[in-house]
Structures are given as structure tokens and as C-alpha cells.
Amino acid sequence: MADSGTTTPSSDHSVTLTSKTPIFGQKLYVIISITVIIVTLILILISLCIRRSLNTKRRRRMRVKHSSGLLPLVSETVKKDDEDDRTVEIKPIIKVVEGKMVNTSSASNESGTSNASSVDNINMSNLGFGRWYGLSELELATRCFATENVVGEGGYGVVYRGVLRDGSVVAVKNLMNNKGQAEKEFKVEVEAIGKVRHKNLVGLIGFCADGDKRLLVYEYIDNGNLEQWLHGDVGPVSPLTWDIRMKIAIGTAKGLAYLHEGLEPKVVHRDVKSSNILLDRNWNAKVSDFGLAKLLGSEKSYVTTRVMGTFGYVSPDYASTGMLNECSDVYSFGVLLMEIVTGRSPVDYSRAPGEMNLVDWFRGMVASRRGEELLDPKISVQPASRSLKRVLLVCLRCIDMDANKRPKMGQIVHMLEADDFPFRTESRPPRDTATLSSGVDAANKVPSTN
Known part of the structure; x- marks a missing residue:
């Protein structure tokens, strides 16, 4: 009986582990194994959830530090890969105040005030904007x-x-x-x-x-502007000789040519006039005042805008349609060039009725073959006839009533600099007069408004 008592439990235990259960007819040891695996997976998932919760709390603490200004917020907006190619993304929630990027998001704190936070000082010279x-x-x-x-x-x-x-x-x-x-x-x-x-x-x-x-x-440009030297009280003889005036005209043309042809998008100045041409001590011209400028992408031939500029310099096509492109600057440059040649303002109500408007008077004088009389009397040494005729023709081409026929600023630079423009040789004076006359005819398609 003792032997029977000791062997029976062992036999019963062995039968229990291997016996089938009501759960899908699986044996007991299979059910136990599956249970252990499920419990392990549950513990792993719980561990992952706890870790994620801790990470979230850590990030929240980091954001608190950010908002208090302890850590910079501009790591995503300022590229750190290339020190010479840093750019700042312009976003609605970011503005610059006294050299600092400031977060102006509309997110509010519990008190209802804006959560604007100051961040790193940025050396704006590294960004290319001064x-x-x-x-x-x-x-x-x-x-x-x-x-x-x-x-x-x-x-x-x-x-x-x-x-x-x-x-x-x-x-x-x-x-x-x-x-x-x-x-x-x-x-x-x-x-x-x-x-x-x-x-x-x-x-x-x-x-x-x-x-x-x-x-x-x-x-700082220390020699005033062109308007002061042309129309100010400089005495009976102007310091602006013909050569100096041509230097100023060519420099201005080069500056405008760069804006029109050297940039993308191109820049239309929209206010080319003598007071916006600054001069240094060596009479180098520098175009200034870009407050009215417009950007014009390569995919656009013009931009429609409110007509702005200075009376006397604004092209008729822009004034009547509001359609602005680089041709408008070319017209204004043509008026400026006439001003440089004649020493007269674009509009001068103190003069006789037929001379108040510089463009109309200029056209009439050239058409009458009185081009030499256009020269500013304050120029002591007269320019060569060839040089004067070249400049007069450039003026007429710039103010052509058909905007599409006006030359580009780059072409104007070549016209003013080239000794053989518009005539090939000095031995053909009849062709000089004929060429200039044809330019006058084109420029006088529209009768004078005076």
C-alpha cells in the first residue's frame, strides 16, 4: 500500500500535464506555454509605454526651457551645414527685431497673453542681407x-x-x-x-x-547728386564737362543694365531721375533709392501696378496702362540723358510754352537739325559733332513711343561707349545726317502735346 501511495501521485501528475484540456482540445503544457508568452508580450508593451511616457515628459521639459530662452529655437531655420550659405526661412510666426529672431506665434498661455519669446542673436551679415x-x-x-x-x-x-x-x-x-x-x-x-x-x-x-x-x-556718397550739379548754382561754367557727363551717363546705364539683365528676378527701378543718381569725388554714378522698385520674374513680360514715379520721367505707355517693365526705365533714362545733354529739367514752367516739356522740345530741335543748339551753354568745351550725334540718337531711341522698339540697357551701354556708333567712318557725313534724321522720324510718330 505504501508503494501504491508513492507511485500514484507521480502517475496522476504525468497524466495531468499531457492530458487534453477543453480549450480547443490542446494539452495542458501547450496552454501553459502560450500563457507565459502572452504575459511576456504584455510586460514588454507596458515597458514600452512607460518609456514613451517618460520621453514625452522630457520633451515637454525641453520645450519649457526653450520658451524661457535657455535654448535656441533657430536650428531648423538657419542652416548649419555651410557657414557661407546660411538662409533664414521667413515664416509668419518669426520676425526680426533689433537683430533678434522673435517668436510671435498667436499661441497664448493661460493668462491669455502672447507667448513671444526671444531667441539667439544672429549676425545678419552672414545671411547676405547686411x-x-x-x-x-x-x-x-x-x-x-x-x-x-x-x-x-x-x-x-x-x-x-x-x-x-x-x-x-x-x-x-x-x-x-x-x-x-x-x-x-x-x-x-x-x-x-x-x-x-x-x-x-x-x-x-x-x-x-x-x-x-x-x-x-x-x-555714404560724398559728392551730392546729379540734379544738384546740373541745376544748382555752380556758376557760369559747369564742372560737369562733356566727358564727365558721358561718364555719369554710362555709369548709370551700367547700373540699370545690371538690375535688368544681371539679376533674377530682374529689378525695375521705376524712379530713374537725376536726384537719384549720386556722385562720388571721381564722378562715378551710383543709382539710389529703390523704394518704388518692382521685381519682375523671367516668366513675366510686365507687371500691372499703380502708376508711380516722377512727373516728366514716366513713360507714356506705363502712365496710360499701368503695365510696368524694364522699357519704362529705358524711357526714364532717355529723359535723364536729355537732361544731362541740355542741362534742362524735364518740365520747366518758367520757359516759353514750346520749351516747357523737355522731350517735345528736344524732338523738335533735332527734327529741325538744330541738335548742336541743345547743348548745355554751361559746357565750356564743345564735344565732337560725331559724339554729340551719337548721344542724341540714343536719346531718341530710348523715348520711342513704341516701347518694344526701345533698346535694352545693355545695348545702350554699348551705344554710348562705342566710337563707331552709329556711324562707321568720318568720311561719310551725308549718311550721318540721314541716319539721325531717320531716328528723328521714328521718334516723332506722335505729335507734340504742347
Whole structure:
């Protein structure tokens, strides 16, 4: 009986593990194995969930540090791969104030106030758009925008001479905030010439945005503008000799040619005039004031816009249709070139009725073969007849009433520089007159409005 008592439990146990169960008819040891596997998987899933929860809490703590300004937020917007090719993405929630990128997201905290947070200072010169100046720095440079430091004034702002801490002299343009015009011009100039560097364009050094203040900092050109030298009180003999005037005209043409043909998208200046042509001590011309400029992509032949510019310089086709392209600048340059040749303003109501409008008077004088009488009497040494005729013809081609027939600015540069344009040799004077006359005929398709 004792032996039977000791062997029976072992026999019963062996039968129990291998016996079938009611669960799908599976043996007991199979059910136990499946149960162990399921429990293990559940434990693994629980572990993963706990780890994910911890990571989420950690990220939330990091965001708290970000919002307190302890960590930079611009790692995604400033490329770090190439120090010479840093770019900043312009997003609605980011703006720049005094050299700092500021988060202006509309997300609010519990108190309902905006969650604007300051982040890293960024050296804007590395971004290709010049340096950002603080308002206090520019106030110090201009002696709080003192009247004696004013060097220019226009419809959109006042330009001051300023001396920075490092001793460099700059021109500071304080934009007038009339109906948001300051913000518009600020953006236009940054878009148009923020990255542009050309010897015949005024260089934009930096900017300032402080509250509603918008200021632009340019290189300082120390010899005034073309309007002052043409129409100011310079005495009976102008310092602008014929050669100097041609140097100014060619330099201006090169600057405009770069805007039209050397950039993508091209830039249409829209306000080419003598007061916007600055001169250095060597009489090098520098085109300035891009507040009215428009960008024109290669896929567009024109852009329709509100007619703006300076009376006397605006092309008739743009004034009547509002369709703007580089041909409008070419017309304005033609008027400017006439102004350089004659020393007269585009519109002068103090003159006789037939001479008030420079374009109409100019056309009539050339048509009457009185081209030499067009020359500014303050030019002491007369230019060669060949040189004068070449410039007169360029003027007429620029103001052609058919905008499509006007030359490109690059072609104008070649016309003004080429000694053999428009005549091949000096031994063919009859052809000179015939060629010039044909240009006059084309320019006089539309009768005078006076």
C-alpha cells in the first residue's frame, strides 16, 4: 500500500500535464506555454509605454526651457551645414527685431497673453542681407537725427549723414511711416538690393527695425547728386564737362543694365531721375533709392501696378496702362540723358510754352537739325559733332513711343561707349545726317502735346 501511495501521485501528475484540456482540445503544457508568452508580450508593451511616457515628459521639459530662452529655437531655420550659405526661412510666426529672431506665434498661455519669446542673436551679415543696427546706435551716429546732418529729403524719408562707432561714415534713411509706407519701402529695398553689389548701385549696408521705425543704412556718397550739379548754382561754367557727363551717363546705364539683365528676378527701378543718381569725388554714378522698385520674374513680360514715379520721367505707355517693365526705365533714362545733354529739367514752367516739356522740345530741335543748339551753354568745351550725334540718337531711341522698339540697357551701354556708333567712318557725313534724321522720324510718330 505504501508503494501504491508513492507511485500514484507521480502517475496522476504525468497524466495531468499531457492530458487534453477543453480549450480547443490542446494539452495542458501547450496552454501553459502560450500563457507565459502572452504575459511576456504584455510586460514588454507596458515597458514600452512607460518609456514613451517618460520621453514625452522630457520633451515637454525641453520645450519649457526653450520658451524661457535657455535654448535656441533657430536650428531648423538657419542652416548649419555651410557657414557661407546660411538662409533664414521667413515664416509668419518669426520676425526680426533689433537683430533678434522673435517668436510671435498667436499661441497664448493661460493668462491669455502672447507667448513671444526671444531667441539667439544672429549676425545678419552672414545671411547676405547686411547688418542689423539698433535704433540707439543710429541715433548716436546721427546725433539724434540732427537737422544739420540732413543730406537729402524726399517723399518717403529723410537721409542723414552718420558716423558709426568704428568711424565709418554712412547715410541713414529714416523712412516716413505714412499709411504703412515705411514698411512697404523697407521690404522693397531689402528684396531689391539687399544682396546686390555693383559699383554703379548704392550699397545697402544694413537696416533697423524698432517698433514702427524703419531705417536703411547705405554707403555714404560724398559728392551730392546729379540734379544738384546740373541745376544748382555752380556758376557760369559747369564742372560737369562733356566727358564727365558721358561718364555719369554710362555709369548709370551700367547700373540699370545690371538690375535688368544681371539679376533674377530682374529689378525695375521705376524712379530713374537725376536726384537719384549720386556722385562720388571721381564722378562715378551710383543709382539710389529703390523704394518704388518692382521685381519682375523671367516668366513675366510686365507687371500691372499703380502708376508711380516722377512727373516728366514716366513713360507714356506705363502712365496710360499701368503695365510696368524694364522699357519704362529705358524711357526714364532717355529723359535723364536729355537732361544731362541740355542741362534742362524735364518740365520747366518758367520757359516759353514750346520749351516747357523737355522731350517735345528736344524732338523738335533735332527734327529741325538744330541738335548742336541743345547743348548745355554751361559746357565750356564743345564735344565732337560725331559724339554729340551719337548721344542724341540714343536719346531718341530710348523715348520711342513704341516701347518694344526701345533698346535694352545693355545695348545702350554699348551705344554710348562705342566710337563707331552709329556711324562707321568720318568720311561719310551725308549718311550721318540721314541716319539721325531717320531716328528723328521714328521718334516723332506722335505729335507734340504742347
